[in-house]
Amino acid sequence: MNNKLFKDEFSGKVVVITGGNGQIGSEIIKSYLDVGAVVVNFDLSNPNSMEWQSLSSKSKGVQNFILCDITNKQEVVSAINDVMLTLSTIDILVNCAGISVFTPFEERTVEEFDSVVNVNMKGMFLTSQAVIGQMKKQKKEGIILNLGSMYGHSIADQRIYGDSGRNSPEIYAMTKAGVNHFTSYLGRYLAKDGIRVNCISPGGIFDNQAEFFVKNYEYKTPMSRMGNPDDLIGGVFYLTSSMSEYVTGQNIIIDGGFTLGS
Ligand code: NAD
Numbered sequence: 396m397n398n399k400l401f402k403d404e405f406s407g408k409v410v411v412i413t414g415g416n417g418q419i420g421s422e423i424i425k426s427y428l429d430v431g432a433v434v435v436n437f438d439l440s441n442p443n444s445m446e447w448q449s450l451s452s453k454s455k456g457v458q459n460f461i462l463c464d465i466t467n468k469q470e471v472v473s474a475i476n477d478v479m480l481t482l483s484t485i486d487i488l489v490n491c492a493g494i495s496v497f498t499p500f501e502e503r504t505v506e507e508f509d510s511v512v513n514v515n516m517k518g519m520f521l522t523s524q525a526v527i528g529q530m531k532k533q534k535k536e537g538i539i540l541n542l543g544s545m546y547g548h549s550i551a552d553q554r555i556y557g558d559s560g561r562n563s564p565e566i567y568a569m570t571k572a573g574v575n576h577f578t579s580y581l582g583r584y585l586a587k588d589g590i591r592v593n594c595i596s597p598g599g600i601f602d603n604q605a606e607f608f609v610k611n612y613e614y615k616t617p618m619s620r621m622g623n624p625d626d627l628i629g630g631v632f633y634l635t636s637s638m639s640e641y642v643t644g645q646n647i648i649i650d651g652g653f654t655l656g657s
Contacts, residue, residue, distance in 0.1 A: 398430050404430070404637060404638075405427060405431060405432045405632075405636070406430065406431035406432070407431060407432070407433065408427075408432045408433065409432070409433045409435070409478070409485050410427050410432045410434045410435070410487040410488075411435045411437065411475075411485050411488050411526065412424060412434060412435070412436055412437070412489040412491050413436075413437045413438070413463075413465050413490055413491055413492035413518065413519075414437075414438055414491040414492025415436030415437070415438055415460075415491065416436070416438040416439075416442055417438075417491065418600060419542065419624050420438075420489075420491040420492070421624075422624030422625055422627070422628065423489060423491060423627070423631055424436060424458055426625075426628045426631070426632070433459070433482060434458050434459065435460070435461060435482070436459065436460050436461070437461050437465060437471075437522070438462070438492070439463075439464060440462070441462065461474045461478070465492055465518030465519075465521060466513040466514055466518050471518075471521045472525050475525040475526060479529055484529075484533055485526055485529055485530060485533075485537070486537065486538065487537075487540070487635045488523065488538070488539045488540070489542070490518075490519045490522055490523065490542060491542045492514055492519075493570075493571075494510065494515065495563075495564060495566075495567040496511060496564055496566065497561045498564070499562070500564065500565055503564070503565075503566065507566070511564075511566045511567060511570055512566070515567070515570035515574065516570050516573050516577070519541060519577065520577070523539060523577075523581065527581075527585065527588075527590060530590050531590070535589070536589045536590070536591070537585075537588075537589065537590040538590070538591050538592075538634075539581065539590065539591070540592075540593055540595065540635050541574050541577065541592070541593070541594040541595075542574075542594070542595060542596075543571050543574040543575055543578070543594045543596035543646060544567070544571040544574075545596050545597065545598045545599075545648055545650045545653055546563055546571055547568065547570075547571030547573075547575050548572075548575070548596060548646075548648060548654055549653075549656075550568065551563035552615065555608060555612055556608060557607055557611070559605055559608060561608075575594060575596075578592055578593060578644060578646060579644040579645075579646075580644075581644070582643035582645070583643075583644055585643075586643055586644075591640075591643040592644060593634040593639065593643060593645050593646070593647075594634075594645070594646040594647070595627060595630040595631060595634065595646070595647050595649055596646055596649065596650070597627055597649050598621070598622050598648070598649065598650025598653045599621050599622060599650075600622045600623065600624060601620075601621035601622065601623060604621075609621060612653075616650070616651045616652060616653045617651060617652030617653075618651030619651075621651075622649065622650065622651060626649060626651075627649055633647075
C-alpha cells in the first residue's frame with residue numbers, strides 16, 4: 396500500500412491501541428508510525444525495551460508504551476489520563492487486544508470462559524468508555540476502530556482444525572459477535588457527538604500454523620491463501636481516516652472471501 400497517501404491524514408494524530416505487541420497490533424503500529432502518527436500502545440508487557448519507550452514523547456513516528464491490563468478499570472482510566480496529560484488529545488482508539496482458548500467445548504472451564512469475555516468484551520468496553528469521555532470533551536471528531544473476527548460472522552468449520560487440539564472455540568465466536576453489536580450500538584449512540592465507531596473482522600492470519608490446517612484453510616478460501624497482518628492496513632486506514640467520514644457502525648470483513656461460504 397502507498398502509505399504516502401496517508402501522511403497528510405495521520406501525521407501528528409494521536410492513536411491509542413490496545414494489544415499492540417501482538418501479530419496484528421504490531422503491524423498496525425508500524426503502519427501508523429510510517430505515516431507520522433503518535434502511537435501509544437497499551438499492553439501487558441514491554442518486550443522490546445530498546446525500541447519501545449515509556450510515554451514521554453510527542454514526536455511523530457515514535458511508539459509510546461503504557462503497561463495496562465485493559466480488564467482493570469483503574470489501570471485503563473489511569474493510562475488514558477496519562478495520555479491526556481502528556482499528549483492532550485486522543486484522535487483514534489484501536490481496540491485490538493483479544494485472546495482465545497483452545498480446549499474442547501466439553502472441557503471449557505468457567506475461568507477460561509471468563510478470561511475471554513474479560514479481554515474481548517470488558518476490556519473493549521472499558522477502553523472505549525474512558526476514551527469516549529475524553530473525545531467528547533475535545534469537541535472534534537473522534538474515531539474508534541474495533542478488531543472483530545470473521546468468526547463473529549460465520550461459524551467455524553471444526554474439520555479444518557483436524558486433531559491438532561487447536562480449534563476455534565464457542566466463546567471466541569460469542570465475544571466477536573458481541574463486538575459487532577457493540578460497534579453498531581456505539582456507532583449509532585455516538586453519532587450525535589461526532590464520534591465514529593467501526594470494526595474490521597479479519598480472517599485467519601498466517602502464523603506458521605500446521606501445514607494440514609493451512610492447506611484446509613486455503614482450500615476453503617476463494618482467494619486461496621491465509622491473510623497477512625498487512626492485508627488489514629487498508630481497512631484500518633480507511634475506517635480511521637476522513638475517507639470514511641460518513642461511515643459509522645459498520646464492519647468490514649477482510650478474509651479473502653472465506654466467509655462467502657463453500
Ligand atoms: P495476538 O495474540 O498476537 O496479540 C494480542 C495482544 O493482546 C497481545 O500483545 C497481548 O499481550 C494483548 N493482551 C491480551 N490481554 C490483554 C489485556 N488484558 N490487556 C492488554 N493487552 C492484552 O493477537 P493478534 O493475532 O494480533 O489479534 C489481534 C486482534 O485481532 C484480536 O482481537 C484477535 O481476536 C483479532 N483477530 C485475529 C486473527 C488472527 O488470525 N490472528 C483473526 C481474526 C481476528
